[in-house]
Amino acid sequence: MEINLDTGKLIVFLGGLFLFLLIETLFPTREWQDSRLKRFAFHGSIAALNTVIIRILIYVPFLLWVVYVEEEGWGISRWLEIYGWTEIILSIIVLDFFDYIWHRANHRVPILWRFHKAHHSDTAMDVTTALRFHPTELMVSGLVKATWVVIWGPTVVAWFLFEALISLCAQFHHSNIDFPNWIEKWLSWIIVTPRFHASHHAVDRRYGDANFSTIFSIWDRIFGTYSQPEQDGATTRGIDALGLPEARELCFSPMAWLVEPFRSRNQNLAYERVVEKAPNKSKS
Numbered sequence: 001m002e003i004n005l006d007t008g009k010l011i012v013f014l015g016g017l018f019l020f021l022l023i024e025t026l027f028p029t030r031e032w033q034d035s036r037l038k039r040f041a042f043h044g045s046i047a048a049l050n051t052v053i054i055r056i057l058i059y060v061p062f063l064l065w066v067v068y069v070e071e072e073g074w075g076i077s078r079w080l081e082i083y084g085w086t087e088i089i090l091s092i093i094v095l096d097f098f099d100y101i102w103h104r105a106n107h108r109v110p111i112l113w114r115f116h117k118a119h120h121s122d123t124a125m126d127v128t129t130a131l132r133f134h135p136t137e138l139m140v141s142g143l144v145k146a147t148w149v150v151i152w153g154p155t156v157v158a159w160f161l162f163e164a165l166i167s168l169c170a171q172f173h174h175s176n177i178d179f180p181n182w183i184e185k186w187l188s189w190i191i192v193t194p195r196f197h198a199s200h201h202a203v204d205r206r207y208g209d210a211n212f213s214t215i216f217s218i219w220d221r222i223f224g225t226y227s228q229p230e231q232d233g234a235t236t237r238g239i240d241a242l243g244l245p246e247a248r249e250l251c252f253s254p255m256a257w258l259v260e261p262f263r264s265r266n267q268n269l270a271y272e273r274v275v276e277k278a279p280n281k282s283k284s
């Protein structure tokens with residue numbers, strides 16, 4: 001059962017990656033500033049490294065934990081005695097809410113931001129940005145998600161569907177595509193769109209400190225963290241519009257990307273030098 005679900009998740013992941021890659025190649029919104037091959041190679045290498053680390057260290061124990069929690073009947077959904085599609089749909093909604101809180105914490109808690117910054121240091125945004133995460137963030141996320149599992153108690157099937165959907169949505173809203181305003185208007189009321197999320201990656205942190213949702217956009221509207229993207233703003237402004245203001249030339253530096261979160265502020269020469277020069281120093 002788990003092997004089939006695991007294969008299914010991989011198919012959704014690869015299918016989404018190549019589908020959005022194709023769409024953004026045919027209909028890009030922002031002009032491409034770096035070599036796309038370079039972006040694909042850099043972010044693809046990050047994904048490969050992360051997959052190896054996660055598979056070796058936490059993947060199997062995590063799966064065993066999800067199975068164990070279901071067998072033991074732990075969690076709110078078990079106590080509510082919900083089953084079938086009701087359980088799956090409610091699990092996806094509740095887990096997406098947990099993810100919203102977790103993403104917000106990644107921006108607000110300094111130690112978490114150190115690692116999440118690796119994702120936001122991309123100076124552009126396309127489907128490959130969805131692969132750009134520091135392995136430490138993914139490891140810590142794994143531990144945090146283990147607590148979501150025991151609090152809510154999703155079935156193994158619901159968990160896999162949630163994971164597949166969240167990866168598909170992340171690929172979608174990071175991709176370099178945009179919709180006409182009328183589609184954007186109703187679509188962004190339901191799910192996170194590329195324009196909605198581009199605003200979260202804006203250099204201008206008035207936009208970047210908002211729009212934390214991953215699947216459903218409603219969480220930002222409920223908890224007051226929604227920032228209306230400029231109609232033709234965050235997604236289509238010039239090349240300096242996305243990513244963090246600091247150390248932009250280190251965007252594709254493997255060492256800076258990997259080691260920077262572990263440096264103390266005094267040691268942090270490469271980044272701090274640039275941060276001091278940057279006009280906009282605020283991060284969140």
Ligand SMILES: [Zn+2]
Nearest residue numbers: 103116120200
């Ligand atoms: Zn973020």
